[in-house]
Amino acid sequence: MTGRCLCGGVRFEVEGPFEAVTQCHCASCKKLSGGVGTVNGRARSDAIRILEGRDLVRTYQPAEGSAKTFCSVCGSNLFGGGWPESERCSVRLTTLDEAYPQKPSKHLYVRSVAPWETLPDDGAERHDTRSG
Ligand SMILES: [Zn+2]
Ligand SMILES: [Zn+2]
Known part of the structure; x- marks a missing residue:
């Protein structure tokens, strides 16, 4: 699978399929996404290869979290979960060139769902924080 940021300066490829797809509603993901949160595919960090724009890629380490x-x-937010040092990371599904054909199996940090956000009744597991 291939992906890119909004300006197209960064292009990458990642080996699929993802181990899991989850949607995170935490306050950090709201801040960085400008929306209800992030939808993430879990992958090994070494499954990602930056094809172009390596010099444009920056990593931010918040006080809490990865x-x-x-x-x-x-x-554009590309990856979470401590890439590239961590063994496993999160790939934002919004970066992929072709829509990933799988819905999230878990909603994470539902305690942080905003008043202006409606959780879908999609049968996915719900966890107050991250899943155990
Ligand atoms: Zn860009
Ligand atoms: Zn989050």
Whole structure:
């Protein structure tokens, strides 16, 4: 699978399929996404190869939680979960060139669902924080 940021400066490929697909509603994911959160595919960090724009890639380490990786030109969030140091990371499904054909199996951090956000009644597991 291939993906890119909004400006196209960063292009990458990742070996699929993902081990899991989850949607995170935490406050950090809201801040960095500008929306209800992030939808993530779990992958091994070494399954990701940056094809273009390596020099544009930045990683932000918040005080709490794992490092987030983004394009320094357009701000698109690319990966979470401590890529590339961590064994496993999160790939934002929004970055993929072709829509990933699987719905999230879990909603994480539902305690942080905003008043302006409606959780879908999709049968997916719900966890107050991250799943155990
Ligand atoms: Zn970009
Ligand atoms: Zn989150």
